Amino acid sequence: MMWMIIGIGCLVSIYAIVVLERRLVYKTWEFGYPVAAFASYFIQENVKPRKRDKTFYETAPILFITVAVLAIGIFPWAESSVIANMATGALFFNAALAYIMVALVMAGWAPNAVYPMIGGWRFMGQLIAYSMPIVMAITATVMRAESMNMMAVVESQTGLWNIVYQPVGFLLFYAASLALTFLPPFDLPNAPGELEGGVFAEFTGTRLLIFRLGRIILIFSLSLGITHFFLGGWAGPFLPGYVWVFLKTILVACSFFVVGNLLPRFRHDHTLEWSWKLATPLALFNILWVGILLLL
Amino acid sequence: MSALQQYTILFGMIVGTLGFVIVLYLLHRKMVKMRKEPAKDIPAESGRLQPKPAWGRYHVHYYGYALLFLAFDMEMAYMYPWAVIYKEVGITALLDMGVFLLILFLGLLYTWNQGGLKRQ
Numbered sequence: 001m002m003w004m005i006i007g008i009g010c011l012v013s014i015y016a017i018v019v020l021e022r023r024l025v026y027k028t029w030e031f032g033y034p035v036a037a038f039a040s041y042f043i044q045e046n047v048k049p050r051k052r053d054k055t056f057y058e059t060a061p062i063l064f065i066t067v068a069v070l071a072i073g074i075f076p077w078a079e080s081s082v083i084a085n086m087a088t089g090a091l092f093f094n095a096a097l098a099y100i101m102v103a104l105v106m107a108g109w110a111p112n113a114v115y116p117m118i119g120g121w122r123f124m125g126q127l128i129a130y131s132m133p134i135v136m137a138i139t140a141t142v143m144r145a146e147s148m149n150m151m152a153v154v155e156s157q158t159g160l161w162n163i164v165y166q167p168v169g170f171l172l173f174y175a176a177s178l179a180l181t182f183l184p185p186f187d188l189p190n191a192p193g194e195l196e197g198g199v200f201a202e203f204t205g206t207r208l209l210i211f212r213l214g215r216i217i218l219i220f221s222l223s224l225g226i227t228h229f230f231l232g233g234w235a236g237p238f239l240p241g242y243v244w245v246f247l248k249t250i251l252v253a254c255s256f257f258v259v260g261n262l263l264p265r266f267r268h269d270h271t272l273e274w275s276w277k278l279a280t281p282l283a284l285f286n287i288l289w290v291g292i293l294l295l296l
Numbered sequence: 297m298s299a300l301q302q303y304t305i306l307f308g309m310i311v312g313t314l315g316f317v318i319v320l321y322l323l324h325r326k327m328v329k330m331r332k333e334p335a336k337d338i339p340a341e342s343g344r345l346q347p348k349p350a351w352g353r354y355h356v357h358y359y360g361y362a363l364l365f366l367a368f369d370m371e372m373a374y375m376y377p378w379a380v381i382y383k384e385v386g387i388t389a390l391l392d393m394g395v396f397l398l399i400l401f402l403g404l405l406y407t408w409n410q411g412g413l414k415r416q
Contacts, residue, residue: 042320042323050339084305112351113341114339116339117350125361129361131365146383146384281401284401291382294382
C-alpha cells in the first residue's frame with residue numbers, strides 16, 4: 001500500500017514539475033502538455049545521422065535515464081520506506097550522477113556533427129566546475145550525520161535543518177545542481193538559440209523522448225537530493241512524511257525554474273573561474289565551519 | 297536488508313528502466329513508418345554541408361582546470377571515510393584533515409598565481 005502511494009506520488013510530482021515548468025518558463029498553464037509532448041515525440045520518425053558512432057548513439061539516452069532513475073533509489077520517502085537503504089547512500093548518489101556527464105559527452109560525440117560535439121565538450125567543462133562544490137557540500141552533511149546512510153542524514157536534521165546549519169553548503173549545492181541538470185543559467189550543453197539544441201540536436205523520436213524524460217527525472221532526483229540533504233526530508237507538521245517529501249521536492253524544482261528565469265546564461269569559462277576561485281574555497285570553508293560547530 | 301539485497305534492488309531498477317526503454321522502442325518500430333527521403337540523415341549545420349567528419353581534435357580551453365580537478369577529486373576519496381568518523385575522533389581529525397587540505401589549498405593558490413585559472 002505504502003509503495004503504491006509512493007509510486008503514484010512520484011508520477012504525480014513528475015507531472016507537476018513538467019506542468020509547472022511550462023507555467024514558470026513559458027507563462028502558460030498547459031495541463032495536457034506532458035501527454036501531448038510524450039505523444040508527439042513518440043510518433044516522430046527516428047532520423048539517424050549518416051556517419052554516426054552506432055554504439056554511443058544507442059547507449060547515451062539509455063545511460064542518461066538509467067542513472068537519473070538510480071539516483072532516486074537511495075532516498076527515504078518516510079520514516080521507514082526507502083527503496084535501497086544503503087550504508088553508502090550519499091556516495092552512491094554522487095557516483096550515479098557522475099555518469100550524466102558521460103552520457104552527455106557520448107551524446108555529443110555520437111552523431112558526428114559539430115554542434116552536439118561543442119555541447120558535449122562544454123558539459124565536460126561544466127562537470128569540472130560543479131563537481132567539487134556538490135561533493136564537498138555532501139561531505140559536510142555527512143560529517144553532521146556521522147553516516148553516509150540517507151536515513152541518518154535526514155535524522156541528523158531533527159530540530160535544525162541543514163539549510164540553517166550550513167547555509168553556505170546549501171547555496172553551493174543549489175548552484176551546482178542547477179549546473180548538473182543543465183538548467184538555465186547553466187544550460188550550456190543544449191543552449192537554445194545558440195547551439196540549435198546542442199547535444200540533443202541530432203536525436204529525434206523515441207531517443208529524444210528518452211532524453212527529455214531523463215532530464216525531468218534528473219531534475220526530480222536533484223530536487224529530492226536538496227530536500228533530503230538540506231531541507232529535513234520527511235520532517236514537517238500535520239501531514240504524513242511522504243507528502244512533505246513530495247511537496248518540498250516540487251517546490252525546490254519550481255525554485256530551479258524561477259532562478260533560471262532571473263539569471264543570464266554563464267559562459268563556460270566564467271563558470272569554471274567562479275567555481276575554482278570562489279565556490280571551491282567556500283566549500284572548504286563550509287567543511288571547516290561544520291567541523292568547528294560539531295566540536296563545540 | 298543486507299547490502300547484496302540492496303544492490304539487487306538497484307540492479308532491478310536498471311533492468312526496469314531498460315525494459316521500459318526497449319518496450320518504447322519496439323512499440324515505435326511497430327507503429328511508426330520511416331519515410332525514405334534523400335539527404336534526410338545529414339547532421340544539421342545551418343543549411344551547409346559539413347566539410348569533414350566532426351571527430352577532429354578540439355582545443356579544450358579548460359585543461360588547466362582539469363589537472364587541478366584530478367588532484368581535488370583524489371582528495372575527495374579520502375574525505376568520505378574521514379567525514380563519517382569525524383565526530384568520534386574529534387579535534388585530532390580536524391587537525392589531520394586541516395593540514396592535508398591546507399597543502400591542497402596552497403596548490404590551488406599556486407595554480408591561480410601562475411595563471412592556471414583562466415581560459416587557456
